[in-house]
Amino acid sequence: MVTRVPHHSTRPRRRLRLLLASGVAALALTAGSVVPGNLLAPAPSEARADDGKTTLTVAVAQSVDSLSPFLAQRLLSTSVLRLMYDFLTNYDPKDNKAIPGLATAWEPSADKLTWTYTIRSDSKWSDGQQATAEDAAWTFNKMMTDEAAATSNGSFVGNFEKVTAPSKDKLVITLKEPQATMAALDVPIVPKHLWEKVGDFSKFNNDKEFPIVGNGPFIVTDYKVDSYVKLKANKDFWRGSPKFDELVFRYYKDQDAAVAALRKGEVSFVAGSPSLTPAQSASLENAPDIKVNDAPGRRFFALAVNPGARTKDGQKFGDGHPALLDQKVRHALFMAVDRKTIIDKVFQGHAVEGEGYIPPRFGDYFWKPSADQKLAYDPARAGSLLDEAGYKKNGAGKRVGKDGKPLDFRILCHATDPNDKAIGKYLQEWWGEQGIGLKVDCLDNVSDPWYAGEYDLAFDGWSVNPDPDFVLSIHTCDALPAKAKETASTDNFICDKQYDELYKKQLAEYDPAKRADLVKQLESRLYDTGYMNVMAYPNAVEAYRTDHIESITTMPSAAGNIYGQDGYWSWWSAVPAAGASSSGSSDSGGSSTGVLIGVGIAVVVLAGGGLLFAMRRRSTAEDRE
């Protein structure tokens, strides 16, 4: 790191002094506004360091939208809700398998339509009442009957016929149709005795009374919009109390500010959502007491093709390029994409080359194409495929169709995603060499053209859950919109008979191994269509201070991420570092040292400014005589 800031040193000294004077005056006045308080302040850090509370501060790049489990949409909010309320089941950090949560056991009936959950007896709400099956039944019923309560998790209860609690420890869910995902109901269960008093669920944000009554590993004690959410350890949590006394999620609009805060020890952890950039992680790797966790991600990053948008009953709309209806063209396009370069240059190694639809992190469902099935990078083969498809190069090196029209595509890109923009530049050049034009359309909000089917290609990516059902369901014919341009759950209008049959089979298959096999067949089919071409699985790059956090569980525990897990493992398991009893206060200690230094500088500046001012005043007075 170079330390010199460029400045003009060539000016005559006198003028420099004048310049300085006005600059100093600006600073001095500003500092002056801060100083009076500072001078009177006792060093605030000592008092607080004594209580020995350990605090884990997490810097997040998102603010909370709502603390109501029925309304919350954002990842941060759902992560916090995970900590506040226990779910029926949880996922094993080792292998993502479902393990007990609020429910200790669950089993389907013979006809696959009734699931019975046994609710544990040692889970208490933080106001002392016991958490029972009654609470769970009420939560699900509320979502099934009140539209406003279905806002965030309604999809989980779409297939529910009836939910009852015959006893305190038995929850019975009756389904309309068999559903294999019943051990993956990621729905926070709320205390009935408090929530039944809520009037309008569409307006209730659960952020007026603190602490918020919950039964998860942490209890929310304070929340300030756009600033922080503060939680304290639930000492009575049935799985055991968390090791840190306090957990704070602090919001930084700017990832850079968060990284800088980590460097300075103002926070203990920087969430990898969005992932730290290669430059950030490179610079943090060299920093003392900081560990960068470069974890295999749960996302795939794909090149989606518009296969001709249509409604459920086959009415076509949108303006997807007709050339893309030809599988050869789709394959050729993908074969001209050098995925290795994308990993090396754009992600700078912080990603894994894409293969099947589901990332390797989910070992049970991970599939990769066989050698002869694989659409490897091969520009020459891509060229001949395009020739075969009837798009030959003309004299100017442009590919033209039989109608003489040049082959030009558009790609939809998310303006807020640097990777989209970067890869867009590469695609322009790679496909340019093939004689194909590409226009990169970067939008803040891609949903309009997306749902109107007004695009040719698009950058696409989804976070995959331990149960892959959702990301698979978005490519079925069922997900197509009922009316043209209407929002629907479909991702990019794929509708393939063979895929749909496999999808139905896997959803009704309750045997995990057999289901996994069906899922892999699905992925294989999807790969061959060339509609969803996975380029990479980006890593989740996050970082934390080893002098604050001794150890923390990743998920999967072998090599996995920390922020945004399917479970509360990371924060529940985090162990404060030896010196961290002051970690919470060490950062405030740090900031108070900062204050003191700041005061010092301000005083010096002020005094210097005043002196200069006085001197100049005198000298000008003399001038005037």
Next chain:
Amino acid sequence: MSSESTPALLKGAAGVESTESGGPAPAGPSARSPRSRSTAAYARYAAGKLAGAAVSLFAVLVTSFFLFRLIPGDPVKQMTGGRQVSTEQIAAMRREFGLDLPLWEQFTQYCGKALTGDFGTSYQFRAPVVDKIAEALPATLLLTGTAFVIYTLLGIWLGARSAWRNGSAGDRANTAFALTLYSVPSFWLGLLLIITLSVGIGPIPGLFPTGGMESGDTEGFDRVLDIAHHMVLPVVTLVAVEYARTLLVMRSSLLDEMGSDYLTTARAKGLRDDLVRRKHAVPNAMLPTVTLLFVNLGTTVAGAILVETVFSWPGLGGLFYQALSVPDLPLVQALFFVFAAAVILMNTLADVIYPLLDPRVGR
């Protein structure tokens, strides 16, 4: 925030000039009105200004509705994007937000409610927009208010000094320095300040927090300190890019004033130089500056958007930017209205107050 100051160096002049349009010639040395103006005339003038402001406010209300409806993208889809949602959920949300109604119906509802001070419910926060704004407003007012006071005092002080010694090396350096800072993009200056004073480069330690308004672990007086500590860099940034405007207007109006006969007379009478300046020239030269101050006060609120973004300041600017990306229509509309209303109100206030302040316009 230089881009905000569009009409830039001239906005001050325009502000002064704006009083020249309509009304019984309220302002300016070239006031055409008879020296003794009745209170009734002033009342009529003020009423006219207030009525104009009301019309402008309504126009802003209308614009805010239609302008943002043009933003491509379905807010519901954007909000639920990447999550597991069913078509029914989406339809229910659209119903809830009133997005399924015809546009004109949405518009009349919006206007009707806005007139009673109800700007609807934020899509993403599920809270009344008015509450969200009330939550963020203090942060913005604190930041911009502090910056405003500092750059105003600094601008007036340096501007007066500069004009008094017009053409001297000090004047030149002063103006050059102000103009240079004025040309600097505020967000860039903010980022550089973060790199040097917050992250710390080499021997420079990170003295100030990187962003936010407070650490959240302090109470009482410590909290005041903590907030002050967080405010230093954003305030310095705002002051640095903003004070030039005040300085230049102050400087040129004082220069205008210095050509006046009464000053020459005062000096000829043997009054001390800085006494003449303090007692006579500066107070008179303050008039156009005062107008500028109001204009500044109005624009600084919106102008803080960039600085708030760079320093993660939890104010209106950050809220606007967050709301725009959804787009969270009720919130965006209301914020736009607030930003514009601030300017309108301040300008109106300046127009109304100016004739009262100007000693040359007899009352």
Next chain:
Amino acid sequence: MTTSMQKPEPLEPDARKPSGQPEKVVPVQSPRALTRARRRQAVARFWRQYRTHRAGLVGLAVLAVIALLALTAPLLVGADSQSVTSAPGGPMEAPSGEFPLGTDQFGRSLLALMLWGTRVSLTVGLLAAFLSVAIGTLIGITAGHFKGWYATVVMRITDWFLVMPTLVLAIALATVLSRSVWTTILAIGVTTWPTTARLVRAQTLSVESRPYIERSRALGGGHRHIMSRHVLPNVMPLVLAQTTLVISTAILTEATLAFLGLSDPTIVSWGGLLQDAREAGAVSSGNWWYLAPPGLAIAVVALAFTLCGRAIESVLNPKLGVSR
């Protein structure tokens, strides 16, 4: 601002006769040649006065250098310096002999990108300023010339635009329209014209109150004739000063919009480079060499335009007392 035409007489209005009236006193020269000569004189006089403003000269010199760099960029660095696939360096290299300003995250030379960015930033700044000033001048002159309800309505609109928070409006416009250079130009142009309109209107009013306009009107000069032959030449100097000042605002606004991610990301501009730097995490990685040059360049160009604008302004109106 109404006083701005008193002292210097670069384009003293009474000097020029309505073109329909052949000048008989000086038979040797055609009226057109005469006008041309007068204009040449006026320009020369203007230049003589401008020359005395040191800051203005510095600004002009800086602009000349930068314009030269922008024009010769293709020769200096070659078109393939923007290519990502043939980027010569590693990602985000610090400045070195090979890459004097370091490289960006794709390994492209930042110096080359800065040079290319000059073209975009200058073009956008100039076009946006011209658009803004053109709108402002048109509205200002017509509002000053046609009084009555037209002026009232137009000036109401102008006032209303004047109080709109410019940045907020520009952000909104840039969000509403698709991302391209033209959107940026439009967003800036449409939001910054009102000041010009106000100034030009005031000037128009003062010009039209002069006796020779009365004379021209009596001689049958139509609206168009008066506006284009009499008013326009007289507001031109003011417009010129205003343009230079607006350019610097426009360049800053362009950078701001690009920085907020609201401009075309496939085009290299200074603001875009800043946005790239920030997205790549240059701030927290301490890569100041990525961040500093584009911002400096913006500041230098904006300052240069401001200096020129102020110098022009003070030539036209010495009372402003811009330091020399």
